[in-house]
Amino acid sequence: MKRHVAVFFIMVLSLSFLAGCWSKKELNDLAIVSAVALDLDKQGRFIGTFQFVNPGNVTGGFQGGGGGQGNAVSVYSAKGDNMDEISRRMSTKVSRNLYYAHANLLVISEELAKKKGILPILDAFDRDPTFRNTATVVISHQAKAADLVKTLTAIDKIPANKMIKMLRFSERVYGGTMNVMIMDVVRDLTDDGKQPVISGLNLKGSAETGKTLQNIMQTTPESAPQIGGLALFKDGKLTGWLNGSKARGAVWTLNKIKKTEININKKGKKAAIVLEVIRQNTKISATTIDGTAHLMVKVETEGNIGETKVPINLKDPMVIKRLEYGFEGAIEKEIKSAITVAQKKKTDIFGFGDAVHRSQPETWKRISKNWDEDYFAKANVKIKVDVFVRRTGLRSNSFLSDVK
Amino acid sequence: MPSFFKKKSQKGKKTAEKQKKPAVSSPLSEVLEENLAVITSKTGNSTDIIIRRLKHSPRFKTESAIVYLKGLTDTQTVQEILIESLMKSDPVEQEPSSMQEMVEGYLPLGIMESLKDWETLFQALMSGHTIIFVDGFSEAMSTSTEGGEQRSIEEPSTQRAIRGSREGFTESIETNISMVRRIIQNPTLWTETMTIGRVTKTKVTIMYIKGIARDDIIEELRNRLKKIDIDSVLESGYIEQYIEDQSLTVFPTLYHSERPDVVAGNLLEGRFALFVNGSPFVLLGPVVFIQFFQSIEDYTERFYISTALRLLRVLIFFISLIGPATYIAATTFHQEMIPTQLLVAIAAQRESVPFPSFVEAIIMEVTFEILREAGIRMPKAIGSAISIVGALVIGQAAVQAGVVSAAMVIIVAITAIASFATPSFGIAISTRLLRFLFMISAATFGFYGMILGFIILVVHLCGLRSFGVPYMSPLAPFVPADINDTVIRGPLWADRKRPSFMSGQNQLRQGEETGRPEPDKSRQMVTKNEGDAQ
Numbered sequence: 007m008k009r010h011v012a013v014f015f016i017m018v019l020s021l022s023f024l025a026g027c028w029s030k031k032e033l034n035d036l037a038i039v040s041a042v043a044l045d046l047d048k049q050g051r052f053i054g055t056f057q058f059v060n061p062g063n064v065t066g067g068f069q070g071g072g073g074g075q076g077n078a079v080s081v082y083s084a085k086g087d088n089m090d091e092i093s094r095r096m097s098t099k100v101s102r103n104l105y106y107a108h109a110n111l112l113v114i115s116e117e118l119a120k121k122k123g124i125l126p127i128l129d130a131f132d133r134d135p136t137f138r139n140t141a142t143v144v145i146s147h148q149a150k151a152a153d154l155v156k157t158l159t160a161i162d163k164i165p166a167n168k169m170i171k172m173l174r175f176s177e178r179v180y181g182g183t184m185n186v187m188i189m190d191v192v193r194d195l196t197d198d199g200k201q202p203v204i205s206g207l208n209l210k211g212s213a214e215t216g217k218t219l220q221n222i223m224q225t226t227p228e229s230a231p232q233i234g235g236l237a238l239f240k241d242g243k244l245t246g247w248l249n250g251s252k253a254r255g256a257v258w259t260l261n262k263i264k265k266t267e268i269n270i271n272k273k274g275k276k277a278a279i280v281l282e283v284i285r286q287n288t289k290i291s292a293t294t295i296d297g298t299a300h301l302m303v304k305v306e307t308e309g310n311i312g313e314t315k316v317p318i319n320l321k322d323p324m325v326i327k328r329l330e331y332g333f334e335g336a337i338e339k340e341i342k343s344a345i346t347v348a349q350k351k352k353t354d355i356f357g358f359g360d361a362v363h364r365s366q367p368e369t370w371k372r373i374s375k376n377w378d379e380d381y382f383a384k385a386n387v388k389i390k391v392d393v394f395v396r397r398t399g400l401r402s403n404s405f406l407s408d409v410k
Numbered sequence: 411m412p413s414f415f416k417k418k419s420q421k422g423k424k425t426a427e428k429q430k431k432p433a434v435s436s437p438l439s440e441v442l443e444e445n446l447a448v449i450t451s452k453t454g455n456s457t458d459i460i461i462r463r464l465k466h467s468p469r470f471k472t473e474s475a476i477v478y479l480k481g482l483t484d485t486q487t488v489q490e491i492l493i494e495s496l497m498k499s500d501p502v503e504q505e506p507s508s509m510q511e512m513v514e515g516y517l518p519l520g521i522m523e524s525l526k527d528w529e530t531l532f533q534a535l536m537s538g539h540t541i542i543f544v545d546g547f548s549e550a551m552s553t554s555t556e557g558g559e560q561r562s563i564e565e566p567s568t569q570r571a572i573r574g575s576r577e578g579f580t581e582s583i584e585t586n587i588s589m590v591r592r593i594i595q596n597p598t599l600w601t602e603t604m605t606i607g608r609v610t611k612t613k614v615t616i617m618y619i620k621g622i623a624r625d626d627i628i629e630e631l632r633n634r635l636k637k638i639d640i641d642s643v644l645e646s647g648y649i650e651q652y653i654e655d656q657s658l659t660v661f662p663t664l665y666h667s668e669r670p671d672v673v674a675g676n677l678l679e680g681r682f683a684l685f686v687n688g689s690p691f692v693l694l695g696p697v698v699f700i701q702f703f704q705s706i707e708d709y710t711e712r713f714y715i716s717t718a719l720r721l722l723r724v725l726i727f728f729i730s731l732i733g734p735a736t737y738i739a740a741t742t743f744h745q746e747m748i749p750t751q752l753l754v755a756i757a758a759q760r761e762s763v764p765f766p767s768f769v770e771a772i773i774m775e776v777t778f779e780i781l782r783e784a785g786i787r788m789p790k791a792i793g794s795a796i797s798i799v800g801a802l803v804i805g806q807a808a809v810q811a812g813v814v815s816a817a818m819v820i821i822v823a824i825t826a827i828a829s830f831a832t833p834s835f836g837i838a839i840s841t842r843l844l845r846f847l848f849m850i851s852a853a854t855f856g857f858y859g860m861i862l863g864f865i866i867l868v869v870h871l872c873g874l875r876s877f878g879v880p881y882m883s884p885l886a887p888f889v890p891a892d893i894n895d896t897v898i899r900g901p902l903w904a905d906r907k908r909p910s911f912m913s914g915q916n917q918l919r920q921g922e923e924t925g926r927p928e929p930d931k932s933r934q935m936v937t938k939n940e941g942d943a944q
Contacts, residue, residue: 029743029856030742030743030853030856031742031743031745032741032742032760032766032767033741033742033745033753033756033757033760033767034757034760034761034763036745036757038753038754038757040750059754059757061754061755061757061758061760061761062758062761064754064755064758065754065755065758065759105745107745107746108745108746108750108753110750136746138746164754167750167751
C-alpha cells in the first residue's frame with residue numbers, strides 16, 4: 007500500500023518536470039513592443055510598424071547596462087494582409103519574441119482610417135491575449151503613422167510613453183483631446199446610438215530628422231509629435247476632424263472635461279477675463295417628436311477666476327453674476343460649433359441616439375437604422391450652461407484697479 | 411478523549427520494552443577498602459575523583475572515607491563543613507545501629523540520603539554529591555554538595571526585548587526552574603523530574619500549572635518522555651526531536667525560549683515547560699503556528715502598536731517565504747504585471763546577465779546562505795571580514811561584473827533582512843528551506859505554481875498538530891474567542907479566556923469585574939492647581 011502511494015507521488019512529481027518551464031520567457035528574450043503603427047501601402051496592404059524598447063538605452067547611467075548611448079527605441083516594419091501576418095513576418099527582422107503586453111499605443115494612419123476603416127483591424131488587438139485593450143488609440147493627422155512612432159522624443163525617452171502621457175495630461179488640464187482606449191472604440195462601434203471619436207496626433211517638423219538622435223539633442227526638437235484635433239468616425243470610417251475650440255466643445259458634450267480655461271472679452275480687450283474650470287458635469291438628453299429630434303445639452307460648471315487683464319470689481323456679486331453669464335455664452339458657443347460640425351458630417355459622436363434609446367425605447371427600434379442621417383443631422387439643439395464662480399484666486403480685486 | 415492523540419504504531423514499543431531490562435544493581439560491601447576499590451576500578455582511577463580517608467575521626471569508631479568529584483562539588487562546603495565537622499566532633503557514646511542515625515542531625519548539610527546499591531551511589535556521585543563510607547556498614551551516605559563553576563544569569567542573546575525582563579536562562583536546571591518560580595509564586599506550579607540518557611543521565615524537568623494545564627496533555631508528555639531511551643541528551647533539541655508529533659515537517663511543533671518571562675506566560679496559557687539540564691533553551695508545548703510570530707513586547711506595549719507589529723511580522727514571513735519566488739514568476743512568466751517603466755529598468759539590468767532569472771536567484775540565495783553560515787561559525791575577531799567580502803564582492807562586484815542584476819541583489823537583501831526580522835529562529839529556518847521550494851515552483855509554473863505550492867503548504871500546516879492541538883488553531887479550526895491573540899493582538903482587558911485548546915478547567919484569565927478601564931463618569935479633568943503656581 008505504502009509503495010503504491012510512493013509510486014503515485016513519484017509519477018505526479020514527474021509530471022511537473024515533463025511540463026518543463028512552460029511558457030517561460032526570460033526578459034532578455036523579449037522584444038518589448040511599446041507602440042504599433044498601421045499604414046496602408048499602394049497595393050492596399052497593411053504596413054505594421056513596431057516600436058521596440060532598447061532597455062539598456064532607456065535607463066541611462068546604469069553601470070554595466072550599456073549606458074544610454076544609443077536610441078531608446080528601435081523601429082521595424084513589415085507588410086501583410088492581416089495583423090497576424092505582420093506580426094509573424096516581423097520575425098524576419100527582429101531577434102526576440104514580440105511582447106505586446108506593454109504596447110500601450112496604437113497609431114492608425116489617417117489614410118487607412120479613411121479608406122479601409124478601423125473595423126478590419128481592431129479585432130486582432132481585441133482578441134490577442136497579450137495586447138491590452140486599454141491601449142490608447144490615436145489617428146495620425148497629416149502624417150504617416152510610421153513616422154510618428156519613428157520620431158525620437160526628449161524627456162520621455164520612449165516615444166510611445168511620451169504620446170500617451172501627453173494625451174492624458176492634456177485631457178486633464180486642457181480638454182481639447184481625449185485618451186481613447188481600444189475598448190472604448192470597440193464599445194462605440196457596437197453601439198448603434200453613438201459613433202466613435204478618436205484623438206489625432208500631428209507630426210511637427212520633418213519625419214527624416216525625427217529619426218535621428220540629433221533631433222533630441224537640441225533644446226527644441228525639430229520634429230515632435232503633437233496633439234491635433236479629434237477624428238470623427240462614421241460606420242468605422244473617418245469622415246472628418248474637429249480642431250481647436252470645436253474639439254473642446256465636443257469633449258464638453260461628452261462630459262470628459264476635467265479642467266480647462268474659458269475666456270471672455272471685457273471692456274474692449276480680447277480674452278480679458280479667464281475662468282479656470284475646476285469641475286463640470288454635462289448631461290445630454292434627446293427626444294423625437296413628430297419625426298424631429300430635439301437634443302438637449304445641460305452643462306453645470308464651477309471655476310475660479312484665473313486672470314483679469316482689465317480692472318474689475320470682483321467684490322461685487324452682481325459683477326460676478328455678469329461674468330458668469332459671459333462664460334456661459336462662451337461655453338455654449340463652443341458646444342454649438344462642435345455639434346454643428348458633427349451634424350454636417352452626419353455622425354452622432356455624442357451618444358444622443360443612446361439618449362433617445364433610453365427615453366423612447368419603442369421609437370428607437372424604428373428609427374435607429376437611419377438616426378444619423380434623418381434625425382441627428384436635422385435635429386434641434388438646445389444648450390443650457392450654468393457657470394458658477396467659486397473663488398477668485400488669491401486676490402479679490404486685481405492690482406490693476408489701483409494702478410495710478 | 412480517546413481519539414485526541416494519534417495512536418503510535420506498536421512496533422517501536424516492543425523493542426523499547428526489550429531493551430529496558432532493569433539493571434541488577436549489586437549491593438555495597440561492609441568492608442571500606444572493598445568499596446573504595448570498586449569506586450577506583452569503576453571510574454578507571456579518574457583523577458578528578460577524590461577519595462579522602464579519615465582514619466582518626468572521633469565520630470566513627472572505625473575507619474571512614476569521603477568520596478567526591480572535584481569541580482562538580484562546592485569545595486568550600488566539602489572542606490570547611492563536611493570534613494571539619496567529621497574530624498572535630500565528639501566521640502559517640504553508644505554504638506549506632508545505622509549510618510543514618512550516626513550522621514543525621516550531626517552534619518550541617520541539607521539533603522542526606524542513605525545509599526545501598528552501587529547504581530544510585532554512582533548517580534549521586536556523578537551529580538556532585540559527596541559520599542561518606544564507614545567501615546563496617548554496607549551502606550553509604552550521600553550529602554548534597556553540588557557546586558562548581560557556572561555561567562551567571564545574563565541577558566538572553568536570542569530573544570531580545572526592549573521592554574521586558576533582562577534575565578535569560580543559564581545551563582543549570584535548578585537556576586532555570588527557580589527563575590520561573592520567582593515569577594509564578596504559586597503552589598500550583600508543579601514540577602516532575604526524570605533522568606534521560608543512558609550515558610549522560612541528564613535531568614529533565616516537566617513544569618506546568620496544575621489546573622490550568624490539561625491533564626491529558628501532561629500525561630501524554632510523560633508517556634512520550636518515558637519512551638525515550640537514548641545514550642545522550644546534550645541539549646533540549648534532543649528531547650524535542652523525540653517527542654514531536656510529526657517529524658516529516660520543516661515546521662517546529664515545539665517552541666523553545668531563553669526567557670523566563672516567556673516561559674511563565676506560556677505556562678499561564680496552559681502549556682507545559684520542559685527544562686533540560688545543560689541547556690538554556692526551555693521547550694514549550696503544545697504550540698500553534700501563530701505563536702512563532704509573537705514576542706514578549708506584544709504584551710507590554712499597547713495593543714494598537716502590538717497589532718501593527720504582528721501584521722508586520724506576518725508580512726515579513728510572506729516576504730521571506732515568497733520574495734525571490736515572486737520576482738522569478740513576475741519576470742519570467744508574467745511580465746505584463748510589471749509596470750512598463752519598471753519592466754524596462756529590470757530588462758536593462760538583465761541584458762548583460764548570462765543566466766536565467768531562476769539560476770541568478772539561486773546563485774544569490776545560496777551565496778547569501780553561505781555568508782550567513784560563515785557569519786555564525788566564524789570567530790568573532792574575523793567577523794568583520796565577512797561583512798566586507800559580503801558587501802563588496804556580492805553586493806557590488808557581482809553586479810558590475812554582470813553576473814547578477816542589481817534588482818536581484820535588492821530582492822535577496824530584502825528577503826535576508828525579512829528572515830532576520832522573524833522573531834522565532836525556528837520558523838525563520840523553516841522558511842529558508844521553503845523559499846527554495848517556492849523558487850522552484852515559481853520557475854516551473856509561474857504564479858500558478860506558487861499558488862499550488864501555497865495550497866500544499868496550507869494543507870500541510872492544517873494537518874500538523876502539537877500534542878494533539880491543531881497547529882493552525884485558532885484560525886483553523888476557527889475559534890472566535892481566541893482570535894484576540896493571533897495576527898492581531900487585542901487589548902489585554904478583552905483577552906478574558908485562555909486558549910481553549912490548551913487550558914484545563916481554569917479557563918478565565920480575569921475576574922468578571924475587570925474590563926475596559928474607564929474612569930468614573932462623575933470625574934472631571936483635573937484642573938490646574940492654583941496653589942502650586944505661586
